[in-house]
Amino acid sequence: MLARDVMTTNVVSVFEWTTVSEIAQLLLERHISGVPFVDENGNLIGLVSEGDLIRRTELGSDQPKSWWLNLLTSESARARDYVKSHGSHARDIMTKNVMTVGEDTPLSEIAILLEEHRIKRVPVVKDGKVVGIVSRSNLLQAFAYSNVRKAAPIEEIRGQVMSELDQLDFVHPTQMNVIVTGDVVELWGCLSSDDQKQALMVAVENVDGVAEIKDHVSIVPHYMGGV
Template sequence: MITAKDIMETNIICVNPDTEIPRAVELLLNNHINGVPVVNEREELVGLLCQSDLIFQQKEMPVPPIFTILDSIFPLFSSKKIDEEFKKLSATKVEQAMVSDPVTVEAHTPVSEIASLMVEKHFHTLPVVDGKKLLGVIGKEDILKTLIPKE
């Protein structure tokens, strides 16, 4: 059975929470990767920054639907959601745009389970961890490589 340990990339390109957004974009584009793990000073995974998190910055801020009753204004969705969207739209550092609790897999996770996660949840990048320690990264290409017969 092929596991995460067998296909993960261990030469990992990482950023830290204080990395500037333009630098993170350069890393993604120059290395042709969809996502990059965010690690703290102890090399522990604290988040994941994906292309979609950065593309989010290019969308327009939604105007929340409101209704009025007796001259009072009531939003139809929570201000917490608006605050989160505004924070992502205005991000200048990775910490403000990253997913802070990313889905991860362990070294012994079977490739079939990793493939299911990627397909069902639309993930392109999955960090491989041991506790909080980042061991490697698996991208969709790593899964595809398992389909090539070994000679």
């Protein structure tokens, strides 16, 4: 799946003179955690998120840093912190140099991007303009959708289960009995360890159309084979 398949397209943006209080109200009303900052032509300039509103003088959360931390912080950095905590408009608090993706970026790449940069969302850009946003929740929805089980004929389900068993080198299909009723699979047979049994269950669970497994598999360790 690609960014275009899951992105939110009705993106609301803020501009240079949008006030901090207006941004906070917007985030609350739309139930979102960040908005793009664009210029008068709609080109992406930055991003304003909940994190940009945390250290604010109105909240009393802009506590001064310890003296030793100030020694390690440049004057320019301290000036930027002051603007971010005291500024009144979007241009004062926005995050610049925002990571972006294109409409055809695979979701796997977006997931890695969010994880590596520890961000919650990424704008989708086309010709410099924001056409959507992909957030962690969008990825979660895509994952949930991709794992929805689809109904399949009984003979097809049984065929797929037997095919899975053929690929497990520690399971002998001739020693297993598979009965399929609707979307329920019953497994009968013997294995030599709980690990093998767990792997068998995982293999069958991953077959499309299987909603439930009834386990009748017995564990018979190799050393008991002659008993």
